[in-house]
Amino acid sequence: MTPEQALPRDFFDRPTLEVTRDLLGKVLCREVDNQVLRMRIREVEAYDGPSDKACHAHRGKTARNEVMFGPPGHWYVYLCYGMHWMLNAVTGPVDFPAAVLLRGCVEVSGPGRLTKALGIGRGEDRAIIGRSSGLWVEESGVVVPEAAIERTPRIGIGYAGKEWVDKPYRFVWNLKPEDE
DNA sequence: TAAGTGATCTCT
DNA sequence: GAGATCACTTAA
Numbered sequence: 001m002t003p004e005q006a007l008p009r010d011f012f013d014r015p016t017l018e019v020t021r022d023l024l025g026k027v028l029c030r031e032v033d034n035q036v037l038r039m040r041i042r043e044v045e046a047y048d049g050p051s052d053k054a055c056h057a058h059r060g061k062t063a064r065n066e067v068m069f070g071p072p073g074h075w076y077v078y079l080c081y082g083m084h085w086m087l088n089a090v091t092g093p094v095d096f097p098a099a100v101l102l103r104g105c106v107e108v109s110g111p112g113r114l115t116k117a118l119g120i121g122r123g124e125d126r127a128i129i130g131r132s133s134g135l136w137v138e139e140s141g142v143v144v145p146e147a148a149i150e151r152t153p154r155i156g157i158g159y160a161g162k163e164w165v166d167k168p169y170r171f172v173w174n175l176k177p178e179d180e
Numbered sequence: 181t182a183a184g185t186g187a188t189c190t191c192t
Numbered sequence: 193g194a195g196a197t198c199a200c201t202t203a204a
Contacts, residue, residue: 045199054199064188082185084200101199112200156199 006136009073012129016091016098017169020046023089023100023137024173025144030118031134037118040140043104045154046169047088049096053160054169057097067126068097075135077115077125084112085121089129089137103155106175148174 007026012019023044030037047055056065056078067076068090076088076099088099103111115121120135127133151168158165 047199056199059189062189078199079185079187080198081200082187082198084185086199088199103199110201154199159198 004138006131006138007129009071009129011137012072012089012091013093014091016046016048016100019089019091020044020100020169021149021171023102024149024171025140025142027138027140028102028105028118029136029138030120031131032119038138039105039107039114039118040142041102041104041137042106042173042175043102043109044171045101045103046098046171047101048098048169049092052098053164054154054157055097055099061097065097068099069095073129075124075127075129075133077120077122079122080112085115086111087115087120087124103170144173148176150174 023041026041028039028041049055050058052058057068061069064078067074070090071094072091074090076090077085080086087102090099092098101111102114104114108114108117124133124135127135130136150172152170152172153166153168154170
C-alpha cells in the first residue's frame with residue numbers, strides 16, 4: 001500500500017497562501033459508486049480574506065459564501081456563468097473568510113471541467129473535506145520543487161481593484177514532460 | 181470572439 | 193420583483 005492518507009483538517013488550518021502552495025502536487029480524490037478517482041492538483045488560486053476584493057466574501061457574509069466564514073477543511077462549491085461549478089477548499093480560522101480555488105489537475109485543466117469530470121455540484125457545497133463526503137485530498141509523496149512553481153495573477157477577476165488583480169495568487173505546477 | 185446559462189446580489 | 197453580474201467553456 002502506498003501511503004495514501006487523507007489530509008487532516010489541520011492542513012487547511014494555516015495561512016491561505018501556504019495551503020494554496022502546498023496543494024500543488026497533492027491528490028484530489030473522488031469516490032462515487034465505490035470507484036475512487038485520483039487526480040494530481042496542478043493549478044490553484046488563493047482568495048484570502050475580507051480585504052481581498054476578488055474574494056466573494058469581501059462584501060460580507062451571504063447565504064452563498066457563508067461556508068467560507070466557518071472552520072477550515074470544508075468545500076465551497078458554487079455555480080458560475082450558469083453552468084460551471086467551482087470547487088474551493090475553505091482555509092483559515094473561523095470568521096476569516098478565505099479559500100483556495102482548485103483550477104486544474106494534471107488530467108483535467110479548467111475549473112469547470114474539473115468539477116464536471118468528478119461529478120461535483122451543489123451536493124458537495126459545505127461538505128467536509130474527507131473520505132466521509134466522498135471528496136478529499138491525499139498526500140502524494142511528490143514534492144513539487146519551487147523552481148517548478150509558476151506564480152501569476154489570478155484569472156477572470158478584472159473587476160477587483162488593481163491592487164488585487166495584480167497579486168500573484170495563482171500557483172501553477174509546471175510539469176516536466178516525463179511527469180505527464 | 182461571442183454567446184450560452186442561471187444563481188445570486190443589489191438595487192427599487 | 194427586476195436587472196446586472198459572474199473565480200468559464202465551447203464552437204466558430
